[in-house]
Amino acid sequence: MSAPWWQWVASTDSLTTRIVSAGGERPFRVRLLRQGVGFPQPHEALALGMAARRYAWRREVALCVDETPWVVARSVAPLEALRGQCLENLGERSLGSWLFRQPDLVRGPLYATRHAPGFTFPGDASSLWGRRSVFQHGCKHGGLSLLVQEYFLSTMADDLALPSR
Ligand SMILES: C=C(O[C@@H]1C=C(C(=O)O)C=C[C@H]1O)C(=O)O
Numbered sequence: 001m002s003a004p005w006w007q008w009v010a011s012t013d014s015l016t017t018r019i020v021s022a023g024g025e026r027p028f029r030v031r032l033l034r035q036g037v038g039f040p041q042p043h044e045a046l047a048l049g050m051a052a053r054r055y056a057w058r059r060e061v062a063l064c065v066d067e068t069p070w071v072v073a074r075s076v077a078p079l080e081a082l083r084g085q086c087l088e089n090l091g092e093r094s095l096g097s098w099l100f101r102q103p104d105l106v107r108g109p110l111y112a113t114r115h116a117p118g119f120t121f122p123g124d125a126s127s128l129w130g131r132r133s134v135f136q137h138g139c140k141h142g143g144l145s146l147l148v149q150e151y152f153l154s155t156m157a158d159d160l161a162l163p164s165r
Helices: 003-009 013-025 042-048 095-099 154-160
Strands: 028-040 054-066 068-078 112-113 127-139 145-152
Touching: 003 127, 003 145, 013 028, 013 054, 013 068, 013 095, 042 054, 042 127, 042 145, 068 095, 068 154, 127 154, 145 154
Parallel strands: none
Antiparallel strands: 028 054, 054 068, 068 145, 112 127, 127 145
């Protein structure tokens, strides 16, 4: 991985905040693609330590600058752990804006991938790098585990003059 991409892929603070600042004057928007309840994919269940046939909350978004998707993301959490977290009401507000306000937040290791996202998204950009990590908070009270998978698109590389990988 090139050094400029490492800066993005290995960052552990809020990606939303980074994208907003990299976009400069251009408007930022979270475009909600899909959200609802269903089964996790087997690799997602494994990452979350949950049974594959338990229900999960799933959310897919595009993080857009000037209406151009730069990053697409899919987040998955076991439904039973979500009670009272009101994540369904996030709408087009960034998950990061809520997540990084949680005082006892712990982020697990980041795993990078060159695989394409396992979900469809608008536009004809390709994914250059993907990554995922599990966030946990409120562990002492049997709290929330949230798997966040983010894919950096070629449109972002074009706009920021980043290398192809
Ligand atoms: C996790 C963050 O939030 C971002 C926002 C998301 C959303 O709104 O669904 C999903 C993934 C993230 O890239 C972050 O800002 O780091």
